[in-house]
Amino acid sequence: MAFVLSFLLRRLSQGLVIILLVGFVIFSLLRIIPGDPVRMMVGPMASEEQVEEIAAELGLRDPMVVQFGRYLFQLSQGDLGKSFIKNKSGASSAGGRESQGLDNKANVLDLIISTVPFSLQLAGLGIAFALLFSIPLGIAAGLRPSGIIAKIAFAISSIFVSLPNIWLAILLILVISTNLQWLPAIGYKGFSYTILPAIILAVELSAVIVRALSSSVTAIMQESYVQAGVVRGLSMGHMIRHHVLRNSSIPMLNLFGAQLGGLLLGSMFVVEYIFNYPGLGLLTINAVFQRDFPVIQGVAIITTAVLVLINIIVDLISAGIDRRLQY
Amino acid sequence: MAAAKTPLLSVRNLEVTAHLRRGDQNVLSNISFDLGAGEVLGVIGESGAGMTVLSRAIVNWLPAPLAVTRGEILFRGNNLLNMPEEDAAKLRGKEIAYIGSDPTTALDPTVPIGTHLTAKLMAVKPEMSKAEARQRIFDLFDAVRIPSPKARFNEFPFQFSGGMMQRVMIVDALSADPALLIADNITQPLDVTVAKQIVRLLNGLKEDFDTSIIFVSSSLPMAMDISQELLVLQQGKVLERATPQDLISNPQTDYTRRLIEQVPRIWEVDHTPPASVSQKPILSVQNASKTYHTKDPDKVFGTQAVQAVRGVSFDILEGENFGIVGESGCGKSTLSRLLSWIEAPDTGDIFFDGESISAMDAKGIKNLRRQFQLILQDPYTCLPAHKTITQIIGEPMVIHKLAAGKALKERVAEVMQEVGLPDDTGNKLPFQLSASQRQRVNIARAMVMKPRLLILDETLSSLDQLEQARLLELFDKLQKEHKFTYIFISHDLALVRRACSRIGVMYLGRMAEVAENEELFFEPRHPYSRAMLSAMPTLEKNRYDAATCLLDGEPPSPVNIPPGCSFRTRCPDAIDACGKVDPKVTLDGTTQVECHLFE
Numbered sequence: 001m002a003f004v005l006s007f008l009l010r011r012l013s014q015g016l017v018i019i020l021l022v023g024f025v026i027f028s029l030l031r032i033i034p035g036d037p038v039r040m041m042v043g044p045m046a047s048e049e050q051v052e053e054i055a056a057e058l059g060l061r062d063p064m065v066v067q068f069g070r071y072l073f074q075l076s077q078g079d080l081g082k083s084f085i086k087n088k089s090g091a092s093s094a095g096g097r098e099s100q101g102l103d104n105k106a107n108v109l110d111l112i113i114s115t116v117p118f119s120l121q122l123a124g125l126g127i128a129f130a131l132l133f134s135i136p137l138g139i140a141a142g143l144r145p146s147g148i149i150a151k152i153a154f155a156i157s158s159i160f161v162s163l164p165n166i167w168l169a170i171l172l173i174l175v176i177s178t179n180l181q182w183l184p185a186i187g188y189k190g191f192s193y194t195i196l197p198a199i200i201l202a203v204e205l206s207a208v209i210v211r212a213l214s215s216s217v218t219a220i221m222q223e224s225y226v227q228a229g230v231v232r233g234l235s236m237g238h239m240i241r242h243h244v245l246r247n248s249s250i251p252m253l254n255l256f257g258a259q260l261g262g263l264l265l266g267s268m269f270v271v272e273y274i275f276n277y278p279g280l281g282l283l284t285i286n287a288v289f290q291r292d293f294p295v296i297q298g299v300a301i302i303t304t305a306v307l308v309l310i311n312i313i314v315d316l317i318s319a320g321i322d323r324r325l326q327y
Numbered sequence: 328m329a330a331a332k333t334p335l336l337s338v339r340n341l342e343v344t345a346h347l348r349r350g351d352q353n354v355l356s357n358i359s360f361d362l363g364a365g366e367v368l369g370v371i372g373e374s375g376a377g378m379t380v381l382s383r384a385i386v387n388w389l390p391a392p393l394a395v396t397r398g399e400i401l402f403r404g405n406n407l408l409n410m411p412e413e414d415a416a417k418l419r420g421k422e423i424a425y426i427g428s429d430p431t432t433a434l435d436p437t438v439p440i441g442t443h444l445t446a447k448l449m450a451v452k453p454e455m456s457k458a459e460a461r462q463r464i465f466d467l468f469d470a471v472r473i474p475s476p477k478a479r480f481n482e483f484p485f486q487f488s489g490g491m492m493q494r495v496m497i498v499d500a501l502s503a504d505p506a507l508l509i510a511d512n513i514t515q516p517l518d519v520t521v522a523k524q525i526v527r528l529l530n531g532l533k534e535d536f537d538t539s540i541i542f543v544s545s546s547l548p549m550a551m552d553i554s555q556e557l558l559v560l561q562q563g564k565v566l567e568r569a570t571p572q573d574l575i576s577n578p579q580t581d582y583t584r585r586l587i588e589q590v591p592r593i594w595e596v597d598h599t600p601p602a603s604v605s606q607k608p609i610l611s612v613q614n615a616s617k618t619y620h621t622k623d624p625d626k627v628f629g630t631q632a633v634q635a636v637r638g639v640s641f642d643i644l645e646g647e648n649f650g651i652v653g654e655s656g657c658g659k660s661t662l663s664r665l666l667s668w669i670e671a672p673d674t675g676d677i678f679f680d681g682e683s684i685s686a687m688d689a690k691g692i693k694n695l696r697r698q699f700q701l702i703l704q705d706p707y708t709c710l711p712a713h714k715t716i717t718q719i720i721g722e723p724m725v726i727h728k729l730a731a732g733k734a735l736k737e738r739v740a741e742v743m744q745e746v747g748l749p750d751d752t753g754n755k756l757p758f759q760l761s762a763s764q765r766q767r768v769n770i771a772r773a774m775v776m777k778p779r780l781l782i783l784d785e786t787l788s789s790l791d792q793l794e795q796a797r798l799l800e801l802f803d804k805l806q807k808e809h810k811f812t813y814i815f816i817s818h819d820l821a822l823v824r825r826a827c828s829r830i831g832v833m834y835l836g837r838m839a840e841v842a843e844n845e846e847l848f849f850e851p852r853h854p855y856s857r858a859m860l861s862a863m864p865t866l867e868k869n870r871y872d873a874a875t876c877l878l879d880g881e882p883p884s885p886v887n888i889p890p891g892c893s894f895r896t897r898c899p900d901a902i903d904a905c906g907k908v909d910p911k912v913t914l915d916g917t918t919q920v921e922c923h924l925f926e
Contacts, residue, residue, distance in 0.1 A: 003624035010628075224432045231386050232499060233420015233451040242446070243435040322437045323483050326624035 003326045007316060015308035019301060023075075026300040027068050030293050031060075037084050037291035058084075071297070080108035080301070081294035085287075108298035111283060116302075119279035122194050122272070123264055126201030133202065134209040141210065142217025142248070143240070153210050160207035165267050169200050169274045186276050197275045204267050205260060212255050216248040223247070250318050257314035261307045333404045334361040335539050336385070336507055341398035343380055343389065343563070354380050354393060355563040364506065367533060367540040369554030369571075371547050371586065374791070377563040378543045379428075382511040385541070386425045387415065402507070421451035424500035428512035430492035434484045441480035444499050451503045460502075467498040470535075471528055472879055489655075490521035490881055497529065501536055511543045518654035518818065521881060523862035523873055526552050547590050548864035551575075559583050575866060589792045590866050591821030593848055606917075608642035609780055609812050610666065610699075614675035615639055616836075617661050631886045635661035637836035638675065640912065641919065643780070646806075648813045650827030650844075652820055652859075656882060658836040663784040663816050667701040668692060679780075697727055700773035704785035706765035710757040716743075717753040720771045729776060738775060745808075746771045746801060763794045770801070777809065784816045799826055820863055824848055829917065832856050835882055835893040838912075840920045852920045854898045875899060892923065900924060 038055045039046075055061050059070060074081060082105040141153035176196060177185035183196050220226065221244060229239040265281075272281035280299060287295035319325040343355040355377045362368050370378050383389050385400055387407065400407045402418065427433060434443050441464065448460040455463070461480075468476030471494040479487075487495060493513055500508055510529070514522035530553050533540060544550040550557060551571040559566040559574070559582070567579045578584045617636040623629035636658045643649045653659045664670045665677065668684055676685045679695060687695065700723075703709045710719055721739045724730045730738055743753065746767045757765060766786065773781055787795045805811055815826055823830050824844065831841040832853060840853035851857045854876070861871035878897045883889055889896055895905040904923045913925050 002627045002629065006627040006629070223435075224427075224429070225435050227388060228427065228433045229435075229447075231388050231419060231425050232447050233424075233503070234447055235416070235450070238446070238450065243438065246437060247435065323624075324436060324485050327622055 003319070004316065007319070008312070011312045011315070015305070015312065018308055019304050020072075022304045023071075023297065023301050024068060026297055027071065028064055030291075030296060031064055031067075035291045037293055040291050041084050075301070078109070080112070080298040082107055083111060083287075083292055083295050085290045085292045086111060086295070108294045111295060112280065112298055112302055115278060115280045115283045118188060118194075118277065119268060119272070119281065121191075122198055122201065122277065122279055123268060125194050125198035126205065126264070126268075127260075129198055129202035130205035130209055134206045134213060138210045138213030139217055139245070141214035143221065145214070145218045150214065153214055157207040157210040160203050160210075163203060165200050165204055165270055166274060168203060169197070169271060172196055172199065173275075188278050193275075193277070197271045197277055200271050201264065201267060204263065208255065208259065208263065209252070213248065213252055216251040217244060220244045220247045246321060250322055253314045253318050253321075257311040261310050265303060265307075334401075335364045335366075335403060336362040336541075337399075337401040337404075338385070339399040339401065341381075341384065341400065342396045343377070343384055343393055344396040346392040346394065353563060355384070358398070358563070358565055360558055360565065360568065362507070362539050362541065364539055365533075365537050366556070367542060367554045369550030369557040370541060370543045370560060371545070371550050371557055372560035373586070374545055375562075376560040378545070378560055379511055380563075381560070382425070382509045382541060382543050385509055386419070386423060388425070419451075420447060420505075421503045422505055423507045423509070424503070424505040425509045426493070426496045426500050426511065426513050428515045430496045430513075430516075431484070431489060433492075433496055436484045439481050439483055440487070440495055443484075444495070444502065447499060448502045463502055464498060467502055470532065471497055473498075474880070488521075488881055490517050490525065493517065493525055494528070497525075497532070501532065501538065504536060505538055508538045508540045509543070510540060512545065514544065514546070514549055519820070519862040519864070520654065520858055520877060522549065522864075523877060524879060527873070529553060546864050547586055548866055551866075552864075559586070587866065590864075591824070592867055593821060593824055593860070593863060593865055594870060595867050596824070605645040605647070607645050608678075609645040609680060610643040610814075611678040611681075612642070612666070612675070613640050613678065615662075615665055615672035615677060616674045617658075617665060617670065617672055633885050634836055634888060635885060636665065636672070637888075639833075639836075639838040640675075641831055641838055641841050642917070643812060643814060644829075644917070645779075646810055646812055647829060648806075648815060648827040650815045650817065650823030650830040651833060652817055652823050652830060653833030654818060654859075654882065656835075656885065657833040658885070659816050659818075659833050660784065661836075662833070663701065663782055663814075666814065667699065667782050668696075669701070693727075697723075697729075697776045698778050699780035699782065700776070700778045701782045701784060702769050702773050702786045704788055706762050706769060706789065707757075710765060710768060712757055715754050715756060716748070716760070716768055719757070719768060720775055723772060723776050727776060739771075742771045742775045745805065746774075763790055763798070766790065766798065767801075770798075774805065774809070774811075779810070780812045780814070782814045782816070785818070786815075787822060788817065788819065795822065802826070820859065832859070835888060836885060837893060837921060838919070839894065839922070840918075842918045842920075846918065852925055853894075853922050854900045854924075855894050858897070858899075892921075 036051070038051045038058070038060065042050055042054060052061075059067055071081070084105070086106040088104055088106050137149070137153050137156070141147075141150040144150055173185045173196070176182050184193050185196050187193065226239050226244060229243065230236055268279070269281035269285060271277070272279045273285050276282065280303075283295065284299045286292075287299070338358055338360050341355055341358040342353060345352045345354050358381060360368070370381065372378050380389065380393060384395055385407070389395065395408055402423065405414075407415065407418070434440070441461070444464045445457060445460040448463060449455055449457065465476050465480070468479065473479055473491060473494050484492065514525055517525065526549060529540070540553070542550055542553050554571060556568060556570055557574050558568045559580070561582045566582055567574070569579075574583065575587060578587060615636060616634070616638045619633045619635055620630045621633055623631040639662065651659050651662065665672050668677070671685060676683050678684065679698065684692065684695065717736070717739050720742060721735050724735055724738060739753070740750070743750070748764065748767050748771065752760065752764065757768070760768065769786070787798055790798065802813060806813065815823055817823055827844055829841065829843055830847050832839045832847070832855060834855045839855050840847065840851065842852070847856060848860065849870070851860060857871050857876045858878070861869060861873040861876035863869065876899060878899055880897050883893065883896060890909075891907050892898070892901070892905040892910050895901045898905065902923060908923070910921045910923045910926065912919050912921050
């Protein structure tokens, strides 16, 4: 258990540094790129003085380091700040005349908390679809790397990886939702609204998982202990169930930590936008369009934290499966 | 068919073919032999004779492109080759067990040893309960003398040394009481003292288990130790079968005679090993030590101190051949890194020609490197793959700006000729050369700058006997011409016996003994030197009896070095003081020993 403790202490402190660095990069980039958030808040009709007044009130004209320091102080108290644009009621008020000051604006944390469950549901279903499809296919392909299943798996993953998710989304909406009317597509009024976007995510994930799983199963099958096990008197089925799958799960876990997190997040943003799905992705994309700095920063910090945590968990599980990783 | 008359195993006209793109090639042809119940048959030959293919064929584990193309393998009268799969599955692991040469890759490293062994036992003996299987394995761990069996049962394969792992594989093979055990080169990767213990162990077990054994070995003395009869293979054919005594006294073929001649002789040698020529040390090691720190998963932020070299002192005299011998993990590779100053020692110092290397600046050390060169073991990985041989050999001259253009070319050509590389190799790439040619390239690269000291770290280990002899001749010739000093670092006692004037014996990071060649082999002082000699596989009568000189057990881990003398745990002569006080070096001219018996 000493290993787990020192591992967690080390990795969590490293993770904190990563989150701070990402936070600072996002924070400064937002302030360097063109587009004044105050102009978006007050609308094109407001005078230059009004803009400057509100900007000063929000602290946006202070030196960047001062602003970041203030942000970190807030952050340490669990406060991600308030949205520039979104009202507590949920309505956006960009350009509205009444929208001066932040008194009735929504808390960033509340905005994130209210959208995260939708995104988790989408991501969870997407991963579940992807695993249901790719684990049997990947293992079957890996066990017989020159067989027909391997060729089919290779073709499928090649096609999947080259399908643009935007195109596929629009096609599925057109065919399944509009023409066949099997599943709803736009917005969210119940669980069935998650299925179609989850399929889009699954297609993209499956392409990577099938390839990675089949090649790691093939590689483990080459290990001499697999054949040696059969000579020792164990059945090939036993060797596959107890040893091949166990060992090929480690590269799979690493794939989840290192790549799938990013891939999932990236495509989830696009998919949520296309389906107008009320998750974290849609919140972020709208915030980017509206230069809603606090929301963008909050999402960046929360997602970085989630990715860091996923990686820590993945490495901990890997070290539990293969003890050599503890050294 | 009368059971009494049917041999346990009967191989009839076995032919194994490799289906290669350039055509079929026979790997085994017309092999026939019988093995009765309880018999031990040794199979010997040079590497490449087909010994492993034969043992793999019997357990039906021939890797592609190899396949049996003719013949029968009858086990209790039933042909293993055309038996229905369900019948074959009943024999595998239960009646016929196999142990291979590399125990470290035989088990899934992510699963504890005990789980592997009980799973196998319960698979081949479904009537056994889990508790019974565990008990059986504990008992067998005791029988093969694995210390603290209950704790080791839950440890993982990577936590076992090669020798302990081979014991585990023996337990795994014998747990189901097989009628036939195939031991395919099981001592090959092990150090001499450990290999000797394994053979001794198997010799004892064969009585208790009434198992027939096919003992495949490329070491004739090792196979003689355990076998009732020996089968000699050459290029996939059986040359002769005889009892060990008959085979030695009356070999029937030239090939067998050659096999016998190739067994190194330690004591009955007719050549005198080279003697030191000078009393002036060229390299002087003074109290050098090196500790590495690795992660310790049992402590929060803990590290383990691996004490690889623990304060060694010795001199290397100008013009001599100094040998450093020891078994795996004794610190000889770390010492070679210190000697060649790839790493600096933590404490102590090394003097070259009387000058302290640690006191030198980077430029001084770079200049000094022209004087001593390191030649490594593996001729495949230490040459850059995309440079021509001429470029490789000339590179040190370029780095040290010693020659360029025509002068460089001439020097490289000169060196290539000296080491016996044909002229046309100059424009080739390393992959086009044979192993021994590559090793010659290594030697040429090291001597192109005319160094004074060459450090040979297992340089000859990967080469066969004949090539070793040729290179030793070359070293000898070069030494006479250029007055080189050599340090031979090796695990091979026979090699240092042939090549070295003085020899240092390392054990667990210490220099246990430094002695003249004759003295070390005829009058060794340190008990470890004696133990190592007693474990040497030789055909001559060993001067030292393993039964009295060699204790069981393995070297302790360099992480947990026992207090007092570190060899005490394996020493048959240990006295009270050994457990408390670390012995000091006792010097006697150019020889030294670290042992309480000599203080």
